[in-house]
Amino acid sequence: MRHLQKTTKSNFITYGIVILTAVIIQILSSAGAVSSLIGGLLVPLCAYMILAISLNLVVGILGDLSLGHAGFMCVGAFASAFFSKMTAGTMPDGLRFFFALLIGAAAAGLFGILIGIPVLRLRGDYLAIVTLAFGEIIKNVINVFFIGRDSSGLHFSMKDSVALNLDSTGEVIVNGPQGINGTPKDSTFLIGMFLLLIALIIILNLINSRAGRAIMSIRDDRIAAESIGINITKFKLMAFSISAALAGVAGVLYAHNLSSLVASPKSFGYNMSIMILVFVVLGGIGNIRGSLIAAFILTLLPEMLRGLSNYRMLIYAIVLILMMIFNWSKGGGRLKEMVAERLRGLRKPRTKEVK
Amino acid sequence: MALLEVKNLGISFGGLRAVNAFEVKIEKGQLYGLIGPNGAGKTTIFNLLTGVYKPTEGIIKLDGADITRKKAIEINKAGIARTFQNIRLFKNLSVLDNVKAGLHNNYSYSTIEGLLRLPRYFKVEKEMNEKAMELLKVFDLDKEAEYKASNLPYGKQRKLEIARALATEPKLLLLDEPAAGMNPNETEELMQTIKFVQKEFEMTILLIEHDMKLVSGICEEVTVLNFGEILCQGETKAVLNDPQVITAYLGE
Amino acid sequence: MSFLSYLINGVSLGSVYAIIALGYTMVYGIAKMLNFAHGDIIMVGGYAAFLAMVNAGLSPLIGVLVSIVVCTLLGVVIERIAYKPLRMAPPLAVLITAIGVSYFLQNLALLLFGADTKTFKSVISFKGISLAGGALQISGVTIVTIAACIVIVVGLSLFINKTRAGQAMLAVSEDRGAAQLMGINVNKTIALTFAIGSALAAIAGVLLCSAYPSLNPYTGAMPGIKAFVAAVFGGIGSVPGAMVGGILLGIIEILAKAYISSQLADAIVFAMLIIILLVKPTGIFGKKIQEKV
Numbered sequence: 001m002r003h004l005q006k007t008t009k010s011n012f013i014t015y016g017i018v019i020l021t022a023v024i025i026q027i028l029s030s031a032g033a034v035s036s037l038i039g040g041l042l043v044p045l046c047a048y049m050i051l052a053i054s055l056n057l058v059v060g061i062l063g064d065l066s067l068g069h070a071g072f073m074c075v076g077a078f079a080s081a082f083f084s085k086m087t088a089g090t091m092p093d094g095l096r097f098f099f100a101l102l103i104g105a106a107a108a109g110l111f112g113i114l115i116g117i118p119v120l121r122l123r124g125d126y127l128a129i130v131t132l133a134f135g136e137i138i139k140n141v142i143n144v145f146f147i148g149r150d151s152s153g154l155h156f157s158m159k160d161s162v163a164l165n166l167d168s169t170g171e172v173i174v175n176g177p178q179g180i181n182g183t184p185k186d187s188t189f190l191i192g193m194f195l196l197l198i199a200l201i202i203i204l205n206l207i208n209s210r211a212g213r214a215i216m217s218i219r220d221d222r223i224a225a226e227s228i229g230i231n232i233t234k235f236k237l238m239a240f241s242i243s244a245a246l247a248g249v250a251g252v253l254y255a256h257n258l259s260s261l262v263a264s265p266k267s268f269g270y271n272m273s274i275m276i277l278v279f280v281v282l283g284g285i286g287n288i289r290g291s292l293i294a295a296f297i298l299t300l301l302p303e304m305l306r307g308l309s310n311y312r313m314l315i316y317a318i319v320l321i322l323m324m325i326f327n328w329s330k331g332g333g334r335l336k337e338m339v340a341e342r343l344r345g346l347r348k349p350r351t352k353e354v355k
Numbered sequence: 356m357a358l359l360e361v362k363n364l365g366i367s368f369g370g371l372r373a374v375n376a377f378e379v380k381i382e383k384g385q386l387y388g389l390i391g392p393n394g395a396g397k398t399t400i401f402n403l404l405t406g407v408y409k410p411t412e413g414i415i416k417l418d419g420a421d422i423t424r425k426k427a428i429e430i431n432k433a434g435i436a437r438t439f440q441n442i443r444l445f446k447n448l449s450v451l452d453n454v455k456a457g458l459h460n461n462y463s464y465s466t467i468e469g470l471l472r473l474p475r476y477f478k479v480e481k482e483m484n485e486k487a488m489e490l491l492k493v494f495d496l497d498k499e500a501e502y503k504a505s506n507l508p509y510g511k512q513r514k515l516e517i518a519r520a521l522a523t524e525p526k527l528l529l530l531d532e533p534a535a536g537m538n539p540n541e542t543e544e545l546m547q548t549i550k551f552v553q554k555e556f557e558m559t560i561l562l563i564e565h566d567m568k569l570v571s572g573i574c575e576e577v578t579v580l581n582f583g584e585i586l587c588q589g590e591t592k593a594v595l596n597d598p599q600v601i602t603a604y605l606g607e
Numbered sequence: 608m609s610f611l612s613y614l615i616n617g618v619s620l621g622s623v624y625a626i627i628a629l630g631y632t633m634v635y636g637i638a639k640m641l642n643f644a645h646g647d648i649i650m651v652g653g654y655a656a657f658l659a660m661v662n663a664g665l666s667p668l669i670g671v672l673v674s675i676v677v678c679t680l681l682g683v684v685i686e687r688i689a690y691k692p693l694r695m696a697p698p699l700a701v702l703i704t705a706i707g708v709s710y711f712l713q714n715l716a717l718l719l720f721g722a723d724t725k726t727f728k729s730v731i732s733f734k735g736i737s738l739a740g741g742a743l744q745i746s747g748v749t750i751v752t753i754a755a756c757i758v759i760v761v762g763l764s765l766f767i768n769k770t771r772a773g774q775a776m777l778a779v780s781e782d783r784g785a786a787q788l789m790g791i792n793v794n795k796t797i798a799l800t801f802a803i804g805s806a807l808a809a810i811a812g813v814l815l816c817s818a819y820p821s822l823n824p825y826t827g828a829m830p831g832i833k834a835f836v837a838a839v840f841g842g843i844g845s846v847p848g849a850m851v852g853g854i855l856l857g858i859i860e861i862l863a864k865a866y867i868s869s870q871l872a873d874a875i876v877f878a879m880l881i882i883i884l885l886v887k888p889t890g891i892f893g894k895k896i897q898e899k900v
Contacts, residue, residue: 065702118885124698125641126839126888128706130880133832137874144870158868202470209469209476210459217445217456224443227405228523229431229460238466270828274710281703286447313714320707321689328700329692 011204014289015197021296022193029189038300043257045299046192047073047250050199052279052291054246057203059277060286061212062239063219064124068115068131069247070272071138074263075111076104076248077255078142078174081183084256085173086149088184097186101195101252108248111138112241120236135273142263147174179262180255187257195253199246203288206242215239271313278316281323356419358383358559359404359527364413366403373399374583377413381527381576386553387561388574388591392603396583397563398440401529405437406430418526432460434526438516438533440563446505450496453504453515454487457522462486490518493555494548510541514548521556528552530562534569542566546573571595579603612743613865614858619749619818621857622756626811627834628841628849629763630804636780636844637800640698643705644685646831647712648805652678652812653822654720657727667730674809682805683798691794709828716824724823727816748818755814759807760850767846772799780844829873833860836880842893851891 025042028034034042051069058066080100087096111134119130146157150170157163161172174180206212214235217225226232255261265271279298283290302312326332357380364377374396381387389397402408404415406427415423422433436457445453464479491497494514499507504515513533520528533549534542546569552558564570570577570591577594579586581603587594594600627649634642656674659665665673689708693701733747767773778786779796787793808827815830816822837856841848859879864872883890 059699063699065699065706067706115881118881118888122884122888125635125702126884128643128702129641129832129835130877130884133836133877133880136829136832137877140870141874144868205470205472206466209466210462210464210479211466211469213448213452213456214459216448216452220445220447221443223407223427224439224445225456226427227407227431227437227439227443228457228519229428230456231428274706277703277706285699310718314711314718317707317711317714321704321711324696324700324704324707325689325692328696330695331692 007208010289011208014200014204014292017289018193018197018200018292022190026190041299042189043187043192043253045296046189046196047254047257048276048279048299049196049292049295050250050253051247051276052283052295053196053199053203053288054243054250055276056280056283056286056288056291057206057239057243057246059280060284060288061207061219062215062236062243064120064236064240065128065277066131066240066243067128067270067273067277068133068135068138069243069276070268070270071131071135072108072111072244072247073251073254073272074135074138074142074268076108076245076251077261077268078180078251078263079107079248080104080252081180081255081261082147082174084184084186085180085182093184093186096184097191097256100186100256101249104248104252104255105245106248108251109241109245112244113237116237116240116244117233120240121233132270132273135268136270139263139265139268142174142179143177145174146172146176148172177262179260181260183255183258183261185256185259187253192253195249199249200288200292202242202246206239207288211235211238274313274316274320278319281320357381358385358418359561360414360416361404362414362416364400364403364410364415366399366408366411372583374403377580377583377585379578379588381559381561383526383559384553384557385559386549386573386575387559388570388577389561389563389580390565390567390570390577391580391586395580397580398531399583400580401437401531401563404430404529405435431523431525434524435529436520436523436525436527437529438513438520438531440531440535442509442512442516444504444512444515444519446503448504449500450491450502450504450507450515451484451487451500453519454490454522455483457519458483458486459523461522461524487522490522493551494518510537510545513537513545517548517552521552521558526559528558528560530560530564532563532565534564534566542569545569549573567595609865612745613861615743615745615749617858617861618854619752619857620861621837621854622752623811623815623818623853624830624834624837624857625756625850625853626759626807626814627830628838628853629759629846630807630811631835631838632841632843632845632849633776633800634804635838637776638686638690638797639783640690640701641705641835642690642801642804643702643831644708644712645804645808646827646829646834647709647716648678648682648808648827649812649815649830650716650822650824650827651681651712652809653727653816653826654716655809656730656813656816657725657822660728660730667728667732671730671810671813674813675806678805678809678812679802682801682808686798686801691797713824713828720824722823724821727820727822729817729820730813731817746818748814752814752818755810756850756853759810760846763803764846772796776800833876836876836883839880839888839890840883842890845890845892848890848892 029039051073055066055069058064080103083103084096084100115130115134119127144158146161146164148155148164148166148170150166155164155166161175214230217230218232218235222232279295280291283294302308326335359381361377361379365375366373377400391397403410406425409424414421417433417435420433422430445456462479462483464475468475488497488500491500496511496515507515534545537545549560550573553560574591576589577591578588579594579600586603587597587600630645652674655677656670659673660667660670685708689704693704729748731747731751735744735746735750737744767776775791775796778791779793783793833856837852838849840856841852856876860872860876863875
């Protein structure tokens with residue numbers, strides 16, 4: 001089928017772009033051409049790109065809105081960092097990180113299912129606000145956990161680290177608002193890009209399969225999808241939990257890049273969820289490659305234009321509003337036609353010259 | 356035994372009685388019409404038959420099996436497929452993918468096989484493409500297979516909806532005003548297509564229609580509905596000449 | 608006695624949620640959209656009153672009025688600029704726009720007023736009452752908040768049921784197309800709904816800041832979410848539902864804070880929402896909406 005070949009080709013171009021970017025940046029950085037500022041951003045960049053495409057799976061393919069992807073990321077980060085600290089020294093680093101990834105993804109995916117079951121049956125607005133609430137509240141919950149370990153085993157408290165009653169061999173692993181300290185630094189830029197590639201393959205293969213068609217048909221018309229025997233709940237839940245699990249993977253990557261992991265609004269807050277949404281909206285809703293490019297540019301660009309940083313979030317807000325009005329209002333539609341007309345007008349004379 | 360057997364079907368919305376004591380028997384292979392003035396409850400009956408609404412009372416039997424109050428997907432799996440009065444296509448999917456979505460339950464591979472692109476994925480996808488193209492060809496849509504569904508002209512959208520419904524391999528096909536918005540030429544062509552589907556797929560078809568030329572041209576039997584109740588039922592020609600029916604349509 | 612005092616505080620906090628929830632519920636019912644920015648209008652209301660009273664030295668009553676005027680105008684302007692062009696757009700686009708507006712208000716406030724928390728001066732000078740020989744103290748804010756909530760719910764119900772504009776709102780919420788055919792100005796009706804909802808948000812903002820006197824750009828966000836939970840609890844689209852849902856939620860939150868854990872109180876409220884959505888997604892007073900096929 002020509003159609004099948006076309007999408008396959010387009011997918012491979014996307015994979016190629018990712019691999020090429022990884023190679024170029026890796027060469028630049030080993031040649032010392034990457035500033036330490038940008039260098040420090042590379043692993044988070046991979047995490048953001050994974051988050052952006054996973055959110056696009058929900059927004060563009062499923063047609064629902066999640067404002068809690070920072071929350072899923074937070075769950076993945078803490079579950080995996082806890083595991084890595086517990087098992088540090090008991091197995092090879094690579095194997096431990098592999099398990100950490102699985103655990104982070106599973107934990108976040110589980111929360112996706114828990115939220116998805118009651119909420120995905122309802123109008124899309126509910127999912128937006130429930131995920132927003134989840135993202136804000138999960139941090140409070142993590143901040144009251146204290147877990148320690150000593151010769152007698154694991155200790156748990158919701159009061160403070162003293163209440164853990166650890167003996168002299170004791171070590172606090174999760175320290176309430178101070179979070180987890182000394183997570184092994186397993187994440188590197190190349191591992192991040194590799195995980196991004198895996199996430200991309202999962203999402204693009206999902207879209208171009210029987211399940212993906214089911215998910216998109218639900219997005220386009222729920223009643224018609226039901227009438228041809230598509231199980232609405234199953235496929236909505238599938239898309240949402242895969243997306244949450246991938247956000248968890250981004251969290252694992254993020255957590256294993258930091259020496260101290262804290263569930264603070266700064267690292268896992270609403271601003272993060274909105275930033276990811278901006279990547280998705282700016283790159284084009286439903287356009288996976290677009291999300292990657294938007295995430296890449298918007299992560300690296302503001303660091304180069306430091307002066308804008310105060311206005312960054314305000315600009316994000318305006319971007320969201322303007323993109324929607326431009327794409328969906330009558331006036332925006334006319335404007336879009338005018339721009340398209342102009343572009344055609346620019347292109348035409350050139351072809352004439354060639355002739 | 357009749358393929359579809361409906362007994363004493365009724366539904367109320369709040370205090371409003373939308374359908375009352377509806378009964379029908381449709382034999383296998385029959386082309387059956389459901390007609391009546393606007394607001395008579397025709398689409399409501401389709402929604403009851405397909406599980407969109409749950410009836411207040413009554414029994415619906417398909418091929419001997421009780422499907423009353425079953426969920427929409429179960430009813431589709433049991434063998435009823437439908438089109439909608441105000442076309443409900445998957446607008447952003449291609450024409451081909453619309454039909455392939457209809458093949459969802461009959462051509463199956465697991466999500467894991469799809470994600471990992473295992474051999475079964477390629478095999479089943481190929482079969483789906485062939486089957487879908489075959490169906491599109493029946494409706495003369497094969498050249499538009501790559502188009503976005505919303506870019507098709509109106510008449511072709513209606514046909515695509517029928518193709519998508521047929522893809523689920525139903526025993527009974529429900530068509531809700533298939534000729535709405537078509538010009539006489541398109542209607543004529545649609546009549547031929549419906550006849551063809553009946554023969555070629557050995558399909559039982561129940562259709563709602565306002566175009567009397569279409570109804571008298573292809574339906575073997577009809578039921579006339581008025582204010583949610585059966586006004587008249589039987590062989591098409593006799594029913595259409597019934598003075599009661601003429602009054603209901605033209606007024607006193 | 609402490610239980611009784613918690614209960615009264617719960618009703619008072621719940622009254623604030625109820626007033627906010629009314630705005631959500633009306634806009635949801637009539638414009639068929641979730642106005643994410645509603646919570647942030649509360650915050651704007653708080654700042655408007657704060658600036659009027661502290662910077663301009665006006666009296667608390669004038670401060671409240673300034674706050675109402677500012678929020679009403681803001682609500683109408685937001686509707687006109689951001690939501691009206693999207694009447695025909697898919698719900699997802701409207702939702703994203705509303706989030707953009709909410710984020711815009713938060714960050715504009717951040718730029719204008721800074722991130723530091725301002726101490727709000729209560730607008731209520733009435734000292735409150737002391738019962739049972741001082742064992743039960745009820746503050747002035749608590750009494751005024753509960754009273755305001757009752758007055759607003761009664762007034763709003765009368766407005767909707769007894770006035771032409773109110774009937775127009777009902778008609779638009781029932782069937783926008785049919786209402787238009789009947790000669791109702793749908794755009795005006797929606798604008799009026801936003802105006803009323805935003806005015807209520809201003810009142811809620813002033814009352815909230817008077818009871819919990821800290822004001823920052825994120826003051827409105829959490830109460831906004833909780834009020835939405837309250838609206839869902841009571842049945843979205845229903846005026847009495849918003850009041851009952853709000854008050855129940857306020858009581859649950861205060862009791863959870865008192866008896867379980869103050870840090871987990873929000874999580875408990877959130878768990879409530881999940882349970883409601885599982886058990887009865889239409890809420891206490893909500894009616895099921897049948898989608899047209």
